Amino acid sequence: MHPQALQLKMQPIPLKPKHEETIVAAVDTSSIKIGETSTGTLIAIRGANVWKQNRKYRYIRLGPFIFHITEENKRELYNTLQKAYFNSPHENNHQSSPNLLQMPTRMANLLERWLQTMLSKTISNGLILFDGSLTSGTADTPIKLMKEILEIARKRGNIVLAFSKMTNLRFNGQLITDVLPVHKPPYLLETAGMKTKPPIVLFGDVYVARLTKGNYAFRLDIDKEVSFEQKMEAVEKLLGNDLLSQSYPETLRLAHILCTFTANEVIAMQHFIAQKYGVKIINRPDMHRLLFGPFGKGESNS
Amino acid sequence: MKLYKKEGNVIQILSFPNETVEKGDYLLIDDAEAGKALITQVIDVQFANIPGILEELLRNLPDGGELMQGEDFDPLEIAPHITYIQDASLLVCKIRATVENESLSPSSSWLPSRSQSTIRKLQIPALIKLAKIDGGLPIVLGGTKDSSLLTIDASSLDGRLNIITGKKDTGKSHLSKLLILSMIGYKATVFVFDLNGEYLSLGMTADGKRNAHYDKIHVLTPSENFKVALKQLNLHVLLDILIHALHLPGTSAREFRRIWQSLKERDMLNMHELGEAIRNWHCNQHVRDALFSRYYALVNSGFFTDNIAEATFLEECLLKAKEQGGAIIINLRNTSPIDRQIVVEYLLAKLVELLTSWRLKAIFLFAEEAHLYLRDTYWDDIVTRMRHFGIFTTFITNQPDTIRENIYRQADNIFLFNFTNEHDLEVVSRAARVDAETVKSIARDLPPHYCLALGRVVRDFPMVVKVKALDVKTLGETRLFFRDAD
Numbered sequence: 001m002h003p004q005a006l007q008l009k010m011q012p013i014p015l016k017p018k019h020e021e022t023i024v025a026a027v028d029t030s031s032i033k034i035g036e037t038s039t040g041t042l043i044a045i046r047g048a049n050v051w052k053q054n055r056k057y058r059y060i061r062l063g064p065f066i067f068h069i070t071e072e073n074k075r076e077l078y079n080t081l082q083k084a085y086f087n088s089p090h091e092n093n094h095q096s097s098p099n100l101l102q103m104p105t106r107m108a109n110l111l112e113r114w115l116q117t118m119l120s121k122t123i124s125n126g127l128i129l130f131d132g133s134l135t136s137g138t139a140d141t142p143i144k145l146m147k148e149i150l151e152i153a154r155k156r157g158n159i160v161l162a163f164s165k166m167t168n169l170r171f172n173g174q175l176i177t178d179v180l181p182v183h184k185p186p187y188l189l190e191t192a193g194m195k196t197k198p199p200i201v202l203f204g205d206v207y208v209a210r211l212t213k214g215n216y217a218f219r220l221d222i223d224k225e226v227s228f229e230q231k232m233e234a235v236e237k238l239l240g241n242d243l244l245s246q247s248y249p250e251t252l253r254l255a256h257i258l259c260t261f262t263a264n265e266v267i268a269m270q271h272f273i274a275q276k277y278g279v280k281i282i283n284r285p286d287m288h289r290l291l292f293g294p295f296g297k298g299e300s301n302s
Numbered sequence: 303m304k305l306y307k308k309e310g311n312v313i314q315i316l317s318f319p320n321e322t323v324e325k326g327d328y329l330l331i332d333d334a335e336a337g338k339a340l341i342t343q344v345i346d347v348q349f350a351n352i353p354g355i356l357e358e359l360l361r362n363l364p365d366g367g368e369l370m371q372g373e374d375f376d377p378l379e380i381a382p383h384i385t386y387i388q389d390a391s392l393l394v395c396k397i398r399a400t401v402e403n404e405s406l407s408p409s410s411s412w413l414p415s416r417s418q419s420t421i422r423k424l425q426i427p428a429l430i431k432l433a434k435i436d437g438g439l440p441i442v443l444g445g446t447k448d449s450s451l452l453t454i455d456a457s458s459l460d461g462r463l464n465i466i467t468g469k470k471d472t473g474k475s476h477l478s479k480l481l482i483l484s485m486i487g488y489k490a491t492v493f494v495f496d497l498n499g500e501y502l503s504l505g506m507t508a509d510g511k512r513n514a515h516y517d518k519i520h521v522l523t524p525s526e527n528f529k530v531a532l533k534q535l536n537l538h539v540l541l542d543i544l545i546h547a548l549h550l551p552g553t554s555a556r557e558f559r560r561i562w563q564s565l566k567e568r569d570m571l572n573m574h575e576l577g578e579a580i581r582n583w584h585c586n587q588h589v590r591d592a593l594f595s596r597y598y599a600l601v602n603s604g605f606f607t608d609n610i611a612e613a614t615f616l617e618e619c620l621l622k623a624k625e626q627g628g629a630i631i632i633n634l635r636n637t638s639p640i641d642r643q644i645v646v647e648y649l650l651a652k653l654v655e656l657l658t659s660w661r662l663k664a665i666f667l668f669a670e671e672a673h674l675y676l677r678d679t680y681w682d683d684i685v686t687r688m689r690h691f692g693i694f695t696t697f698i699t700n701q702p703d704t705i706r707e708n709i710y711r712q713a714d715n716i717f718l719f720n721f722t723n724e725h726d727l728e729v730v731s732r733a734a735r736v737d738a739e740t741v742k743s744i745a746r747d748l749p750p751h752y753c754l755a756l757g758r759v760v761r762d763f764p765m766v767v768k769v770k771a772l773d774v775k776t777l778g779e780t781r782l783f784f785r786d787a788d
């Protein structure tokens with residue numbers, strides 16, 4: 001992307017909550033490293049779909065799925081899942097063998113895309129909330145796949161809204177979510193002139209969404225292919241159908257909470273692996289702590 | 303179960319949901335390599351501090367406090383493992399003894415192996431055998447939680463100071479009746495200060511028939527079948543009554559001593575002559591008035607008689623009890639507080655006299671709510687001097703703070719029923735034979751009729767027991783207004 005080219009229109013687009021009954025659904029996944037074995041690493045992934053219908057939140061949670069990933073099986077494992085669920089081996093073979101450290105995120109992304117596909121296929125005339133942006137062409141998000149997801153969603157009358165908790169996009173040197181005009185929320189700020197370098201493709205129009213009081217704002221990507229009016233109406237329906245706290249939709253927050261692993265669950269999975277498969281987890285010493293003592297933050301925090 | 307932590311004489315053990323351990327249970331931590339084992343007792347069961355548990359609980363309640371509806375697709379069935387970890391508990395245990403070569407020592411100075419030790423429940427019968435709790439004179443107290451019987455040795459009450467305490471309606475009197483009947487079964491002489499008339503029917507079965515102990519139960523009701531003649535009294539006993547129960551001032555007491563000696567020299571020690579002597583005695587009018595008011599208090603108590611034949615029942619009962627064992631129940635139910643003190647002063651003095659002269663070997667005294675009739679100076683007397691004479695007291699109270707701290711410190715055995723009040727537990731926890739945490743933690747959760755036995759009777763292994771039922775007629779129940787309405 002070319003940050004210099006990014007323009008942020010400081011004229012807010014005011015929004016009015018629209019209470020027309022609309023399903024709001026969200027997807028999120030998470031991954032965690034459970035431990036290391038002598039040959040590789042043990043990871044777990046889990047995903048959750050949450051939707052709000054008739055003023056009630058409901059969910060489907062898939063997982064945890066536990067994988068023992070080694071240098072030997074990582075490519076086969078990834079490609080097999082890719083093929084099985086999206087009927088396509090990886091587009092860019094040079095990227096298809098992530099290193100072991102990246103594997104938890106890559107596996108979770110695979111599950112996330114599958115959940116997003118399922119949601120866009122099953123919901124109609126609703127709002128589908130993604131965690132992140134609508135950028136594709138990365139190792140995790142093939143262009144073809146994202147395109148398909150958005151097309152299916154559109155066909156069924158759904159609109160995809162993607163909320164990014166973090167953004168690197170800057171305008172005049174400041175993060176776009178920090179440049180907020182003095183205006184009563186809810187409102188959107190429109191961006192323009194965003195360009196990407198191949199193979200990266202942007203499937204959404206990027207906005208800054210400040211939906212509630214307080215100084216929280218998020219990058220919001222909305223499917224490019226829908227009209228401006230539809231986009232605005234979608235955000236207004238979101239305001240009228242979901243709870244929003246700190247400018248963030250509750251449905252998406254719940255999806256995140258439901259799939260996140262707690263320490264308790266990690267212990268339970270370690271217990272399961274040891275009991276059922278007799279896999280021995282190795283406790284490798286934390287080299288940061290070992291070398292730097294109290295000055296070592298620990299590998300996970302470094 | 304896994305050994306987690308040891309701090310001082312407290313051991314923390316991690317326990318999993320399939321292992322059912324409760325407060326009061328005993329655990330044996332066996333370190334085969336060291337050839338030793340620790341006997342510990344669970345004094346508290348807590349949730350194990352599992353990381354992430356708060357998040358786990360919070361995320362299931364996001365929808366205004368209601369559980370969120372949803373489906374979990376958990377192909378590997380991890381959920382039971384999560385529950386297993388979540389429900390893990392931490393057993394806080396007190397070290398009671400070390401077993402080495404089948405002998406016990408109170409040591410807790412060694413550390414069993416955390417990785418190699420095995421931990422298992424120690425059943426009460428095994429512990430009783432190991433600690434040699436049941437002796438030659440067994441008294442079955444009742445059943446323990448693992449359905450075995452807790453049997454103590456009657457000799458562990460011999461020469462000892464005991465306390466039975468707990469809040470109302472938890473079974474204190476029931477236990478004291480059980481102990482009394484068991485003691486007289488072994489031919490002991492038992493004295494009971496019965497404040498509410500609860501022990502009067504110890505010789506009757508629940509359906510009102512005579513039981514095996516009928517002939518050994520002697521009920522003495524002051525001013526009815528229990529009277530004394532002045533001739534039977536020593537001056538110091540009567541002075542004790544006058545000074546301590548009737549608050550006679552010192553000057554008047556001195557005059558009374560002279561009157562007494564004068565009557566004794568003339569062999570005229572009786573109530574009538576005493577009254578006449580006070581009337582005609584040359585002394586200050588105030589002194590005379592003081593003596594007269596006390597004299598009439600003695601007369602009005604009805605406890606004193608000039609008829610020697612009326613005043614022999616106590617001696618007769620004692621003689622019988624000495625030969626075949628027996629309980630002498632002093633019925634203080636309808637006795638006024640002052641008369642109660644007069645009777646108790648007399649009895650304690652009489653008992654000391656009988657024991658000093660070896661006409662009695664020793665007696666077991668059961669005193670209910672003793673603060674209502676025992677004067678302050680007697681408390682120390684009972685645990686020191688009188689004990690050496692052979693008066694072995696058991697205090698029974700539902701107000702533990704009415705018993706002095708030094709009594710708790712010197713108590714050899716405590717039978718503790720349920721208390722929920724922190725203050726009450728604090729008082730009892732001052733007992734020297736057990737740690738405060740055990741008392742506070744276990745006693746708070748005791749159901750009615752369950753008692754925590756502490757001290758010598760259980761060889762300092764605190765044990766919870768459900769006191770066994772007795773086929774004895776119940777008296778002294780609280781009168782209720784609505785009873786007939788049922």
